[in-house]
Amino acid sequence: MTPAEKNASIIKSTAKALGFDFCGIAKAGFLEEEAPLLEEWLNRSYNGQMGYLANHFDKRLDPTKLVEGAKTVVSLVYNYFPEQKLPESPDSIKLAKYAYGEDYHFVIREKLNEFLEILREEIGEIDGRGFVDSAPVMERQWAQKAGLGWLGKNSLLLNRDMGSFFFLSELIIDLEVTPDTPLAKDFCGTCTACIDACPTDAIVDNGVIDGSRCISYLTIELKDAIPSEFQGKMENWAFGCDICQDVCPWNRFSKPHQEPRFSPNEELKELSKTDWKEITEETFRKVFKKSAVKRTKLAGIKRNVDFLSSK
Incomplete structure (x- = not known):
C-alpha cells in the first residue's frame, strides 16, 4: 500500500467512526468545466440578492487558492432525514427538514475539527481547513468528483443509496491522498418530477436553478418583501423548502438519521398555525435557540408567515 493509499484508508475509516455516511476523495485543482457555467449563472442574476455568491470567484473554482498548498478535497455526507416529519395538515406552517433540530453548522463543524485532530495524530502534521x-466551496461539484453521486435536475447531489437529504462538508488539506473515481452516469434519466413539482418554476433547465425564484431563497435569503407574484405559490413553507426532494424517486431510499441533535424539540412540535402567527421574541428565542431558523430573525419569520396567511 502506497502512502497515498494508506492516507485514503485512514480518512475513510475516520469518517465512518465520526458518523459520516459517505466519504469521497478528489484531487484539488481548478474546476475547469464548472467555470463557464458559474459565470453564466451569475450573469443571468440567478443568485438574486445573494451577492456573496459572486465574490471570490477564483477561490470558488480553485481550492488551492482558498487553502494554501491544498492537494486534496475530502467530501463528506451526513444524513439529516428525520424519522418523522413535523405534524402537517393542509394549512400547517412548514420548515425544511434540515432545520428541525440544532444548526448543522455547529454539529458538523465540531466533527470536522475532531476529524482533523485525529488525522494529525494518525498521520502527522497536516495543514488544512x-x-x-x-x-x-462548490461542495456539490467536489462531491460528484469524489464519486459520491451525481447532480440532479434540481441541482442537488443525489446518492443512489440515500437520495439527497444530507449535508455536505469538506476537508481541504495539503496531504497526498489516492482519489476516488467520479460517478460517470446521471441516474435521473428522463424523470422530471422535481421540475414538475416546483410551484415557483425555479428549475429553469436541467440542473440550473433560478435562485431568485426558489422558495428557500424567498424565505431565507431575500431581505426585502416577498414579490406578490409568488402569492399562493409557497405551499406554506416558512423557512426553506423540501418539495423537489420530497418528490424525488431516489429519496425513497432515505433512512432516519442517528443524530440526536437534529431532532426537533417539543416546543417546535407543538407550534400551531396560530402560534406561528402570534409568535413573540421570547417564544422565538426559546423554540429556535440553537436552530438554523435564527438566521431569518423573528422579523423574517413573521414576514414569511404573514405572506403565507395573506394568500
Whole structure:
C-alpha cells in the first residue's frame, strides 16, 4: 500500500467512526468545466440578492487558492432525514427538514475539527481547513468528483443509496491522498418530477436553478418583501423548502438519521398555525435557540408567515 493509499484508508475509516455516511476523495485543482457555467449563472442574476455568491470567484473554482498548498478535497455526507416529519395538515406552517433540530453548522463543524485532530495524530502534521456551507466551496461539484453521486435536475447531489437529504462538508488539506473515481452516469434519466413539482418554476433547465425564484431563497435569503407574484405559490413553507426532494424517486431510499441533535424539540412540535402567527421574541428565542431558523430573525419569520396567511 502506497502512502497515498494508506492516507485514503485512514480518512475513510475516520469518517465512518465520526458518523459520516459517505466519504469521497478528489484531487484539488481548478474546476475547469464548472467555470463557464458559474459565470453564466451569475450573469443571468440567478443568485438574486445573494451577492456573496459572486465574490471570490477564483477561490470558488480553485481550492488551492482558498487553502494554501491544498492537494486534496475530502467530501463528506451526513444524513439529516428525520424519522418523522413535523405534524402537517393542509394549512400547517412548514420548515425544511434540515432545520428541525440544532444548526448543522455547529454539529458538523465540531466533527470536522475532531476529524482533523485525529488525522494529525494518525498521520502527522497536516495543514488544512474544514468547511460546512461556510466559504466559497462548490461542495456539490467536489462531491460528484469524489464519486459520491451525481447532480440532479434540481441541482442537488443525489446518492443512489440515500437520495439527497444530507449535508455536505469538506476537508481541504495539503496531504497526498489516492482519489476516488467520479460517478460517470446521471441516474435521473428522463424523470422530471422535481421540475414538475416546483410551484415557483425555479428549475429553469436541467440542473440550473433560478435562485431568485426558489422558495428557500424567498424565505431565507431575500431581505426585502416577498414579490406578490409568488402569492399562493409557497405551499406554506416558512423557512426553506423540501418539495423537489420530497418528490424525488431516489429519496425513497432515505433512512432516519442517528443524530440526536437534529431532532426537533417539543416546543417546535407543538407550534400551531396560530402560534406561528402570534409568535413573540421570547417564544422565538426559546423554540429556535440553537436552530438554523435564527438566521431569518423573528422579523423574517413573521414576514414569511404573514405572506403565507395573506394568500
